[in-house]
Amino acid sequence: xxxxxxxxxxxxxxxxxxxxxxxxxxxxxxxxxxxxxxxxxxxxxxxxxxxxxxxxxxxxxxxxxxxxxxxxxxxxxxxxxxxxxxxxxxxxxxxxxxxx
Numbered sequence: 001x002x003x004x005x006x007x008x009x010x011x012x013x014x015x016x017x018x019x020x021x022x023x024x025x026x027x028x029x030x031x032x033x034x035x036x037x038x039x040x041x042x043x044x045x046x047x048x049x050x051x052x053x054x055x056x057x058x059x060x061x062x063x064x065x066x067x068x069x070x071x072x073x074x075x076x077x078x079x080x081x082x083x084x085x086x087x088x089x090x091x092x093x094x095x096x097x098x099x100x
Contacts, residue, residue: 037077
């Protein structure tokens with residue numbers, strides 16, 4: 001009985017795009033829209049879109065014309081936010097600490 005050869009193709013749904021990490025194979029991080037990015041950053045969706053157009057935050061445009069769809073990787077937004085911290089007393093830590 002012949003078995004089909006399995007390939008390591010990424011899981012794909014109709015509206016999600018999977019990013020590939022060269023060293024580790026396929027990553028499960030998905031691109032998110034401005035609404036999800038806004039929830040993550042704690043700001044309004046329109047502010048996220050304006051910041052993307054002004055190249056303030058890391059964003060990925062889709063489309064060639066004036067009107068673009070913007071997509072975001074939460075890991076890039078997290079790195080961007082952590083890089084903005086300007087404090088010698090309380091550096092960013094991946095571990096959550098209770099502030100009293």
